[in-house]
Structures are given as C-alpha cells and as structure tokens.
Amino acid sequence: MKNDVSGIRINGPRLLEDLEKVKEKTETPGKGVTRFSYGAMDREARAYLIESGESFGLSIETDPVGNMFFRFPEDQGKPVILAGSHIDTVQNGGWLDGIYGTLSVLEAMRRIREEALVCSKSIQLVIFAEEEGSNFGSTLTGSKFLTGRYGKNDLDSLKNQDGISLGEILIKEGYPPYNEDMMLDWRRIQGMLELHIEQGPVLAQQGIGIGIVERIYGMKVVEFTFVGVGNHAGASPMMGRQDALTAAATGILEVEACGIDLGQGQAVATVGKIQVLPNGSNVIPQQVTFTVEVRSPQEETIHGIMEEIQFRMEEICRRRNIHCHYREVAFSKPDFMNSKVVTLLEDTAKQLGESYLKMNSGAVHDACMLAPFVPTGMIFVPSIGGRSHVPQEDTRPEDLIRGADFLLAALLQLADCN
C-alpha cells in the first residue's frame, strides 16, 4: 500500500541555517558574495555540501569540469530525476543565486531519508560548475559540457583574464581527467527540476509566492564599432568633428528607445559594455566599441528589434560621417520548459493551496541546457525589490521555505515516492 506523502515538508529552519552558514563561510562582509568556480570560496562551499550530504549517507561524485552529483547509494540502476542548480556567483553577487536551489534539493533529499521514503526513480542533486561565467566569460560552462555543447577542445580555448585555460585550472585543482563519458546519459534521465530566485520584480510586485517558468528568453548580442577621427580636443573646432563617442551615445539612446517602443513590455535591449579609444580627456574619441544585447520570449521579436537597431545605427553613422561595422557575438533561441512538467507543477501548487504564476524568465539557467533533451521544469520564488547579482539580493524567509516545500512536493511526484 502506498503511503500518503502529501503532508511531508522540508525542515525550514534547517534550510535557512544551511544558507546562512554557506554565506558566513564565503561572503565578503559588506560586499556580498564573490564565489567563483575553482576558487577558495568555491572549495569552502563544496566542502560544506559534501559534509552535509555524507552526514545522511549520500554518495558524491565530482566530474572532470567540477559538476557534482549527490545520490542515494541504494538507488543504483533506477531511472534518474535530476534536481539542482549552481553554487558560483558573479563578482560581489548575492547570497541566494544558485546556492538556494542547490541547498533546497539537499534538504529535500535529507527529508526523504528521514521519512525513509522509497522512490521508484532516483532523485539526484546536480551542481553545475561555472554557471555565471565569472572566470572565462562563458556562462553555463558545466551544463554545456554535460550536454555535449562543449568538449575536450574547449578545455584549452576557454581562458581566464590571466590567460590560464580551464584545462590547466582543472588539473591544478585536482579534478579527474577529461573523459567524454562525463556527458549525461539521456536513456537514464527522466526529468530535471531547478529551483531559483526570480532575479526580477514580477512575483514580489504581484504578491505571488511561486513562479512556474514556461519559457526562457532568447538572446542576441551584437558588437558595434564606430570609427571616427581622433584629434586634439582643444585645437579642433566643434563643427566638422567626427567624434565616435557622441555618435555612439546617440546610438545607445536609440537602443533604449527600440527596447521601449518595440519591446511591448516584454523584450529588453541593453548596452552593458563599452570601450572608448584612446579614452583620454583631451582627445576626441577615435573609436568606440559597444555591445547591444536584445532578449525576448519570441525569436522574431529579437531579430526584429536588432534589425531596427542596426538600421538606426547606420543612419546615425551616415549623418555624422562615422564609419560603422558590427558583428554578431552570441545568439540563443527562447527555450521552453516541458508542458507536462509545467502541468505537474501547477497541480502541485493547487494541492498545496499555493498561489502561482506561469511566467517567462529573462535570465538563462542551466535548466535551459537540459530542456531540449529531457522533460525540464523551473520554479521561481520572489526576489525582494527584484534585485539580484548585487549584495542587496534577498528573499523573505517564508518564501525561501515555501519554494523548497514546493520543490520537495514536486520531486516526490516526479520520482514516484511513497
């Protein structure tokens, strides 16, 4: 006979204590958390997770790029339900991004152990290495290796700002040698769940506790270069200048205008990186290079907005007698979460009596990398003030506990536990 598992909840105070402890061990007081993969703070967090997992009998494996898997040893041979997130942060990031989802899965597994539940599928915690791209400028590195988007060659080509390759760092840190077998075996994996803070304002503004992600925004990044004529800032009259920076400034305002006018409240357009040459107070700028990033849940909208931005940039350059060229740097299509998993999460919310919102995610997550291969779902909890990737990142304790309870309930159904 099946046991009724619907009343099983996580241990909320214990989850909050775990989060506080990892924060204490790895934060820079007053400056948030800087926990880069393969660094000292990352080692601290891993040690904490390993000690916690081993304390209730999990077997733990670390792969050649630093992804980790926590399993119940008795589950050997069962089909797998993965659940997890990342533990690395951006420079001076927040205390919840990634680690919240990770510690919540660990707590869910601890409760499954305490209740002596038997699941027909093996729930496994996966920790994705180097999600934020803080070392090598490439996001989702661990999940790209797990899904075959990255392979052996990328160990050499991914380099940090000191010119040290990922492969060299992994050897120095003592990770196991690269082996293609590290890729996930899709014949065995039947589902993937990621719990994460929203990192935007929607849930907090609407007073809703749970977000069920339907779609993740696609993204296109184009790098523009404006070339004018550099000259002495004092000796050159205002008329007739070919100032690359004033042209770029006009262009950047057009990027914002396109985001507002064509984005229909959903798409976003951002210039986040700019380089001015020669960058001297007494020289008319000769050359300006800047990135334009457009994101939207609709692929056509991304292309449409970017085409309009390119048209307006060319117009500005023609008017101001500036040479301009551009190149595409990155593109990813919008990703869909699995509709059956979305339905299961909606049913879970109804069973728990939780208010929920089906929503899109403007941020990309490891779950997106797995979504094309395996039924995948994502759960969000509110971010206070919608803030993330900054030291002020926070979520109310009751929302953290609610999200982890929700994750546990969904996992018990996905893995058929009783």
Ligand SMILES: [Zn+2]
């Ligand atoms: Zn994250």
